Amino acid sequence: MGNADYVYPSTNEYCQCAHPVAVPPPQPFFKSFKNSLKETFFPDDPLRQFKNKTPSRKFFLGLQYFLPILEWGPRYTFQFLKSDLISGITIASLAIPQGISYAKLANLPPILGLYSSFIPPLIYAMMGSSRDLAVGTVAVASLLIGSMLGDEVNATENPALYLHLAFTATFFAGLLQASLGLLRLGFIVDFLSHATIVGFMGGAATVVILQQLKGILGLQHFTQSTDIISVLRSVFSQIHEWRWESGVLGAVFLFFLLLSRYFSKKRPKFFWISAMAPLTTVILGSLLVYLTHAEKHGVDVIGNLKKGLNPPSFGDFVFTSPYLTTAVKTGMITGIIALAEGIAVGRSFAMFKHYSIDGNKEMVAIGTMNIVGSCFSCYLTTGPFSRSAVNFNAGCKTAMSNVVMAIAVMFTLLFLTPLFHYTPLVVLSAIIISAMLGLIDYEAAIHLWKVDKFDFVVCMGAYIGVVFASVEVGLVIAVAISVLRLLLFVARPKTFVLGNLPNSTIYRSVEQYPTTNDVPGILILQIDAPIYFANSSYLRERISRWIDEEEDKLKSTGETSLQYVIFNMSAVGNIDTSGISMLEEVKKITDRRGLKLVLANPGAEVMKKLNKSKFIETIGKEWIYLTVGEAVEACNYKLHTCKPDATNEDSQPWNSV
Amino acid sequence: MGNADYVYPSTNEYCQCAHPVAVPPPQPFFKSFKNSLKETFFPDDPLRQFKNKTPSRKFFLGLQYFLPILEWGPRYTFQFLKSDLISGITIASLAIPQGISYAKLANLPPILGLYSSFIPPLIYAMMGSSRDLAVGTVAVASLLIGSMLGDEVNATENPALYLHLAFTATFFAGLLQASLGLLRLGFIVDFLSHATIVGFMGGAATVVILQQLKGILGLQHFTQSTDIISVLRSVFSQIHEWRWESGVLGAVFLFFLLLSRYFSKKRPKFFWISAMAPLTTVILGSLLVYLTHAEKHGVDVIGNLKKGLNPPSFGDFVFTSPYLTTAVKTGMITGIIALAEGIAVGRSFAMFKHYSIDGNKEMVAIGTMNIVGSCFSCYLTTGPFSRSAVNFNAGCKTAMSNVVMAIAVMFTLLFLTPLFHYTPLVVLSAIIISAMLGLIDYEAAIHLWKVDKFDFVVCMGAYIGVVFASVEVGLVIAVAISVLRLLLFVARPKTFVLGNLPNSTIYRSVEQYPTTNDVPGILILQIDAPIYFANSSYLRERISRWIDEEEDKLKSTGETSLQYVIFNMSAVGNIDTSGISMLEEVKKITDRRGLKLVLANPGAEVMKKLNKSKFIETIGKEWIYLTVGEAVEACNYKLHTCKPDATNEDSQPWNSV
Known part of the structure; x- marks a missing residue:
């Protein structure tokens, strides 16, 4: 026995076989304090692999820790390249129309969506530990940037300031993400429970779909609010402004997209049909407009896109009040949400392919790609679910598929941007709606109701909060209910x-x-x-x-x-x-x-x-x-x-x- | 076995004696929902005594629930009255000087301290379930009212508005307290842990003592802040303004009070020495000033006190912006703190005399006495520890001692107020300091360090927050650390x-x-x-x-x-x-x-x-x-x-x- 002084001997007279209850041997305060700190912040014991290694080996392992490409790069084979090439091109074909659509959602110039699919994927390919994550902008964070920055600066009246604020917010989002990873505070993301994310994503998807009514119906004036009541009032108060040309075009393309998705779901082998469908609709839509000159009959088009690679933007950051607060706040909230999505997606696919990813390392990677991105005209990126699922289905082997996508986007930026001049906005709306419908996971909500009523309440709190109030309100409601549950568990x-x-x-x-x-x-x-x-x-x-x-x-x-x-x-x-x-x-x-x-x-x-x-x-x-x-x-x-x-x-x- | 369908039969072939793990029989959703609501809000099952009773009996029991005097009143004996008379007069002798001192602490007219010791004790005597609680104003809540209302309205420039705001805040405090009790949300008070209260009380006592430097040194100008740095800077920046007459008088009286307290502690039989000491110092001090005309030589005195009972004040409530927010906020915070002190004190003495008090019922009683009090020129009251301890030591038997105290105070209000004209402020300061020194429980803090380091951190967080920032900041820090601990327990x-x-x-x-x-x-x-x-x-x-x-x-x-x-x-x-x-x-x-x-x-x-x-x-x-x-x-x-x-x-x- 370790320290007999602190263990009570059996004093029960009735029975010599009763076992005494031990008081654990006392530990020096600093030792136990060190232990609990270690358990709190380093539960995965990241320094384990450094044990008993030479200093130079330690340095290399440390470099490898932050740049996983050094680990898988040397083992990269031609077989891998073939798979990554196919999946990279597939996700690029999705990335281009989605990037343009989501940038419109954030009230940013469409070209930013392409810029954001060029630099960040390159950074992630070096630093990320997921093999399946495809980097790009996401609808929810884009919508949030649009609504939060829109409260402070009008994007149409002062586009330059708005743009600079978006870069600043992205910079702070990246800073927060990287710091959380470096400070090993990744567990903050865990407070967004599965139920919260289901409700929040569903609500955000509903809100994004509602926003698309503007594009589908070809409306010129639209409410700044995102809640369902304001949006529906805005839509139905101007029935006489609805453009039928735009509506018909949108409905047809949406039907086509949904059909391709349905078909791909039935036959997983034909995943590429649904992956290629958005680019196909863009091409078909642009051709149609070009041939019928529909842009002169009420169908809005993207218009001119600047040729050329990302211009630097680190000189554009706005660090002056009163805009700084808005930028920081927007960066914090969108940063956390983007991080949660990126990590959840990365973790899901890793689980599926039997490897594991390190949450804190991922945060540093996602944070760095946003910091660097914000210096080169990119806005907030993460690992969107839809794009990563396509990447996975296309058979990607390593993060190299992100590099392939980036090269494809670079090629587009250098030579193909004029082709998007006639792309109708209604096609972009159809692409967004089709992507968002997949995020409303009503089956998961039913499952929550069956298994855990409280989780269902959290989920519905998030959904209703997002749809009827705002994205932030929904998030706060869900986190508050979740934390209340933890407190109630202890309190009662x-x-x-x-x-x-x-x-x-x-x-x-x-x-x-x-x-x-x-x-x-x-x-x-x-x-x-x-x-x-x-x-x-x-x-x-x-x-x-x-x-x-x-x-x-x-x-x-x-x-x-x-x-x-x-x-x-x-x-x-x-x-x-x-x-x-x-x-x-x-x-x-x-x-x-x-x-x-x-x-x-x-x-x-x-x-x-x-x-x-x-x-x-x-x-x-x-x-x-x-x-x-x-x-x-x-x-x-x-x-x-x-x-x-x-x-x-x-x-x-x-x-x- | 209740419901064999839901219990798995033993399928372990190796050993027929292994026990199956049961899935509990499913309950209808509403039944389990009702059960958890009951466990959350009615853990003490207050309706238990109503079972199998006639309707008229049920009504009487219900009335008894809210008016415990109906329960103990009929059993009241002459023996009880004798004990309650002695203890009631003892606490009155403490209540009068303390009431005046604490009212000064809240920047309110001194007479309010007497008013507040007249109406609220009568209400509590009918509704309270503690036999030992002596009702009155408390130092910490008084200081808080002074500092929170003082941020909005200057008490010397606009005394009428300030006074009305104090009544309004008291009204809201009472409303909150009674509602918490009626809605059975008493567990909110539990979130102020023992460690929080030790640190918070110690910090508040330190702050209150620092404030008394103004009275002891006879300073005319003093900072509005309560943090130690501002106060010490204010004191030492005007060394040339210090009044030695005032200082000497204060030091002498403080020494006398501490000596009596020390003596009473050594010999518990002579508790009445320390109980009577404040009134004695007031009488001695007043006589001294009257005989030496010290009020003309730099010793400030109370001055005129209005004769007569509490004037009604329900017409004075301020429900207009911008003052309403301040009143509500002040009421909420002081109400919760006063509630926590009252319930903790009541519970401690009940534990000691082997009876139990019902937290939710106490909240309703304390809330009602503050609502009624605020309508009759009283400010926030609760059950202060010092006064209740004296009540207990004096051998009180029931809440009747509060009635005796109220009658004694009424007598003072009707006939004796002119006697306080010459009472020097420095005596009041000495009384406050002597009472506050007992609240700095450094032994409890040492005990916390020994038993539970985390509780010690909570305690010191509260203390340092209160002393170096403000009372609210200290409270928020302590509650935040405590809740963080609960979350950390679940998170790690x-x-x-x-x-x-x-x-x-x-x-x-x-x-x-x-x-x-x-x-x-x-x-x-x-x-x-x-x-x-x-x-x-x-x-x-x-x-x-x-x-x-x-x-x-x-x-x-x-x-x-x-x-x-x-x-x-x-x-x-x-x-x-x-x-x-x-x-x-x-x-x-x-x-x-x-x-x-x-x-x-x-x-x-x-x-x-x-x-x-x-x-x-x-x-x-x-x-x-x-x-x-x-x-x-x-x-x-x-x-x-x-x-x-x-x-x-x-x-x-x-x-x-």
């Missing part, structure tokens, strides 16, 4: 009575196991959460009520009166000083009623604190047992040999609060 | 390896019980918290690392390779959909490594959700055991008869995120 822990499973020394919840038998004269309670300040008052009330109810029950049936109360502490992970006070009060209450308080199986942390606060001496160390079975055995032994000594130790003079 | 749960206690089927933490033995080929992990979205990513990483480390260890020692991973779910109180996804991922990880995942003792909630989400089918119900011992036995049995079947069920086609 389950307590339940245990009974004896027939022919065993096992004690389990009477509710879960209806075959269990009561133990005469003994009440066994299990507390199912740590005992903290937030629940100590509740637990005191609830325990008193359990004892009252048990005594009433025994009185009505005329059975043996209650003599012992055993707390099963197995599930009590920790206790604080308020919790210890609660136990002291419960001890007084039971003493007064002539009951004996017994503890079963307190864990290491709990024993340590009970020892330091002298509660072990108050209760008597002979009343702490290793298992409920041993505690019951000891109580039964004493019950049948002598009455418990109901000491009245609580008549000490009052000294302080 | 302890996981540990279990080993076998020699010669038993008991499995316990290897760290806590160093005598335990490893089980060859089996890794047993215990998860010590509910599996929620906030920890599912962490747990996945941590579990992978445990498996890695175990395999490394086995490899280095050349032992049997790892075959089974058993999760002891005893301490997992609940699981959400993110948690279930995590388990599914872990199942895939273990499958891929050729390991078999086994669950031991999942609780009712967990089994219900694993069943609904079909995870039980994924893992196989024969791999869920009731105890770790049975799981190990089964694994050992299979380990020695056949290899586990490492199925690769994870090659299904990708369908959705």
